[in-house]
Amino acid sequence: MTFSSSYFLSLTTFIYLGAAILYLTYWVFRLGKVGLLATVVTTAGFIVQTTGIILRWIESYKLGYGHAPLSNLYESLVFFSWVTILVYLIVEWRVRRRVIGAFVTPFASFAMAYASFSPRVEDSIEPLIPALKSNWLIIHVVTCFLGYASFAVACGLGIMFLVKDRSKGDPDGILGALPTCRVLDDLMHQTMIFGFLWLTLGIITGSVWANDAWGTYWSWDPKETWSLITWFIYAAALHARFVRGWTGRRIAYLSILGFVSVIFTYFGVNFLLSGLHSYASP
Amino acid sequence: MKASSSSHRSNPIWRFFSSIHLAVFLLITLAITSIIGTVIPQGESPQFYLEHYRYNFFLILKTLHLNDTYHSWWYMTLLGLFSINLIVCTLRRLPFTLKLYKRDSLSLAPDRLLKMPFKKSWKIERCLDNISIERIISGFKESVGKVREAPDVDGGRLFLAEKGKWSYWGIYALHSSVLVIFVGALVGLFLGFKGSVMLSEGKTIDSIVDRETGVSIPLGFSVRCNHFYISFYDNGAPKEYRSDLTILNGKKEVLHKSIVVNNPLRYRGITFYQASYQAIPEASLRIVSPDGRQTSLDIPAFQTVLWPEARLTFGLMRYEPGNIHGRPAVQVWVENQSGQARAFWLLAGEERELNEGRNSYRVSLVDVNEHYLTGLEVKKDPGVWIVWLGFAILVFGFGVVFWVPHQRIWLWIGHKDGKSLIILSGQSNKNRLRFEKNIKKVEEVLDSSIGVQR
Ligand code: HEM
Numbered sequence: 001m002t003f004s005s006s007y008f009l010s011l012t013t014f015i016y017l018g019a020a021i022l023y024l025t026y027w028v029f030r031l032g033k034v035g036l037l038a039t040v041v042t043t044a045g046f047i048v049q050t051t052g053i054i055l056r057w058i059e060s061y062k063l064g065y066g067h068a069p070l071s072n073l074y075e076s077l078v079f080f081s082w083v084t085i086l087v088y089l090i091v092e093w094r095v096r097r098r099v100i101g102a103f104v105t106p107f108a109s110f111a112m113a114y115a116s117f118s119p120r121v122e123d124s125i126e127p128l129i130p131a132l133k134s135n136w137l138i139i140h141v142v143t144c145f146l147g148y149a150s151f152a153v154a155c156g157l158g159i160m161f162l163v164k165d166r167s168k169g170d171p172d173g174i175l176g177a178l179p180t181c182r183v184l185d186d187l188m189h190q191t192m193i194f195g196f197l198w199l200t201l202g203i204i205t206g207s208v209w210a211n212d213a214w215g216t217y218w219s220w221d222p223k224e225t226w227s228l229i230t231w232f233i234y235a236a237a238l239h240a241r242f243v244r245g246w247t248g249r250r251i252a253y254l255s256i257l258g259f260v261s262v263i264f265t266y267f268g269v270n271f272l273l274s275g276l277h278s279y280a281s282p
Numbered sequence: 283m284k285a286s287s288s289s290h291r292s293n294p295i296w297r298f299f300s301s302i303h304l305a306v307f308l309l310i311t312l313a314i315t316s317i318i319g320t321v322i323p324q325g326e327s328p329q330f331y332l333e334h335y336r337y338n339f340f341l342i343l344k345t346l347h348l349n350d351t352y353h354s355w356w357y358m359t360l361l362g363l364f365s366i367n368l369i370v371c372t373l374r375r376l377p378f379t380l381k382l383y384k385r386d387s388l389s390l391a392p393d394r395l396l397k398m399p400f401k402k403s404w405k406i407e408r409c410l411d412n413i414s415i416e417r418i419i420s421g422f423k424e425s426v427g428k429v430r431e432a433p434d435v436d437g438g439r440l441f442l443a444e445k446g447k448w449s450y451w452g453i454y455a456l457h458s459s460v461l462v463i464f465v466g467a468l469v470g471l472f473l474g475f476k477g478s479v480m481l482s483e484g485k486t487i488d489s490i491v492d493r494e495t496g497v498s499i500p501l502g503f504s505v506r507c508n509h510f511y512i513s514f515y516d517n518g519a520p521k522e523y524r525s526d527l528t529i530l531n532g533k534k535e536v537l538h539k540s541i542v543v544n545n546p547l548r549y550r551g552i553t554f555y556q557a558s559y560q561a562i563p564e565a566s567l568r569i570v571s572p573d574g575r576q577t578s579l580d581i582p583a584f585q586t587v588l589w590p591e592a593r594l595t596f597g598l599m600r601y602e603p604g605n606i607h608g609r610p611a612v613q614v615w616v617e618n619q620s621g622q623a624r625a626f627w628l629l630a631g632e633e634r635e636l637n638e639g640r641n642s643y644r645v646s647l648v649d650v651n652e653h654y655l656t657g658l659e660v661k662k663d664p665g666v667w668i669v670w671l672g673f674a675i676l677v678f679g680f681g682v683v684f685w686v687p688h689q690r691i692w693l694w695i696g697h698k699d700g701k702s703l704i705i706l707s708g709q710s711n712k713n714r715l716r717f718e719k720n721i722k723k724v725e726e727v728l729d730s731s732i733g734v735q736r
Binding site: 213217235239 | 302303305306309310312313316317319320324351352467476515517519521543544545546553555557659661663666669670673676677680684
């Protein structure tokens with residue numbers, strides 16, 4: 001079994017690392033061809049990863065467990081990086097700015113590297129525990145992760161904004177290659193709205209599922225609460241636009257803070273706190 | 283109307299609550315304070331907190347109800363302020379939205395049309411005849427759909443195709459959905475209950491114990507657990523817990539269902555969830571009397587069983603599933619009529635003497651059966667439908683706010699400075715790129731129908 005899912009998924013890790021380096025090179029040296037290459041490599045990585053995920057799904061059926069590959073920390077990290085790349089490729093295709101890749105692909109490659117190499121992450125295919133056996137699992141995880149991935153992109157844009165904002169009047173340096181603050185601000189806002197919508201849907205599907213499985217749509221367990229905290233932060237960031245005197249800078253900070261909260265919702269809760277969702281803990 | 287809104291505006295309390303500053307502040311405050319309940323374990327006993335925290339902190343914890351953060355007075359106050367903020371903010375915006383909504387777009391003069399984000403005009407030297415004008419108009423109507431007309435605006439005819447005006451109300455749906463969800467949560471909090479019950483196979487209950495108050499709540503019907511099953515994967519991980527339940531109305535069986543973790547039983551607004559289980563041993567003993575007669579006796583844990591022949595009462599004290607020589611063993615307790623008790627161990631397959639008065643009985647352990655108690659969560663939440671309604675409105679409002687644009691396309695046909703003038707203009711409050719593509723198509727249609735005249 002050379003061409004097992006783990007082969008494809010390990011390969012993905014290296015492809016994404018390569019893509020991140022290419023995007024950085026493109027940004028720093030402003031080489032158009034390298035930028036194109038970065039997009040091609042990222043797309044290839046995405047296809048390899050998709051194959052890996054589908055194979056893993058099939059393998060779980062062969063093992064007799066038969067469940068979507070969204071059931072433990074390893075699988076969710078792989079899926080997170082997959083959705084992040086997907087959202088990024090859509091953004092790149094729509095706004096045609098490859099520089100953004102230099103700030104987003106590192107998130108995806110880091111997630112893959114962590115999933116593949118960290119001893120804390122178990123990558124074997126396990127049977128589903130009774131609590132996860134539900135059709136809601138897929139819809140809940142997919143909606144949440146579309147949100148998380150958009151927030152990763154928005155965080156990248158927020159960092160770009162802060163970097164760019166410092167560079168006033170330096171059109172030739174590497175910072176000159178970044179889109180203008182106005183463009184970044186607008187993109188960041190739209191990405192956050194998109195993510196906010198999916199996070200909202202994720203929380204809603206989670207509640208409906210929890211009501212089915214545990215008897216309450218909301219039980220304030222740490223993971224739920226942290227997703228609500230994340231939701232509050234992005235709601236604040238979306239409203240901050242309407243507040244006079246709140247410039248793009250503060251919204252960029254909120255976008256980064258929001259993503260920190262996403263990461264905490266995702267890892268911190270599993271490793272540091274306990275609750276109903278801690279199935280993903282090592 | 284005007285007077286009241288201006289007196290509102292000068293009222294400092296109203297101003298405070300209608301500010302979006304407050305909204306951002308409250309959202310961030312809620313985000314920060316919500317962390318507390320994820321760090322401090324919730325719902326534990328006072329002893330727990332005394333053991334784990336310093337006394338001074340315990341006092342703070344007690345005052346601020348940090349053992350139940352999300353139902354504490356201050357968290358509720360924050361949510362209350364948040365709701366008031368939302369309501370007042372909405373009320374304040376209402377007149378503006380109403381004005382926007384009622385605004386008549388069919389009376390805009392040509393110079394206003396030329397200030398729209400998209401505009402295009404055609405000047406034609408001679409006067410257009412009626413036939414060509416009708417051709418232009420029908421071309422316009424065909425490419426934009428439903429059209430309204432004002433026969434005389436600044437000496438010309440004005441046509442308007444307008445779509446999605448109602449989308450101004452989307453933000454109201456979105457914001458009010460948050461309040462609907464709050465109402466649903468409060469209804470559940472005050473009119474619902476949550477409890478749990480351990481039910482052994484074959485047993486029936488007709489009331490449960492409220493988890494918070496400890497009060498017994500009658501169900502109005504009864505529930506019987508017929509069976510509990512547990513299955514495992516090959517690697518030993520649990521695969522499924524299943525309880526076979528029957529609902530009884532008096533003696534009549536009205537509903538029968540197997541519940542598993544993600545599939546509860548609902549009856550009359552009360553829901554039963556599979557939550558946990560407990561295995562209870564039942565020892566089967568064989569007793570041989572002095573005359574050689576054999577008796578079988580089943581002794582479940584937590585119960586005493588009287589054997590009438592010798593007037594002995596049996597009970598199960600301890601159970602070892604297989605630790606002793608790989609065989610199950612039980613510790614049995616026996617009491618006679620005069621209240622003398624003794625206890626002894628029985629290992630499966632081995633006999634032992636039991637002397638009672640002049641008689642000597644031989645007792646042996648035949649087998650130990652595991653008998654299950656199923657742990658059910660029992661819940662009633664009449665507010666849950668209100669919450670679902672809130673969710674639906676939230677999603678709907680979101681869709682409207684971000685994806686339903688208010689679009690207007692105007693066509694004005696008239697004269698300026700002795701020439702025929704045709705103006706096409708348009709405006710959309712979102713998704714401008716798509717709108718521009720669409721209106722470009724209208725422009726092409728007009729180009730061709732006007733071009734014919736040149
Ligand atoms: C958690 C609750 C809330 C949610 C989910 C929410 C959601 C939203 C969203 C998504 C927008 C549109 C943003 C945009 O167009 O980019 C918005 C706008 C707005 N919200 Fe909220 N909001 C909430 C609470 C509040 C509160 C408490 C207030 C009261 C002060 C408020 C006042 C406003 C105002 C004034 C706008 C501007 C709308 C416009 O100009 O079109 N929101 N809100």
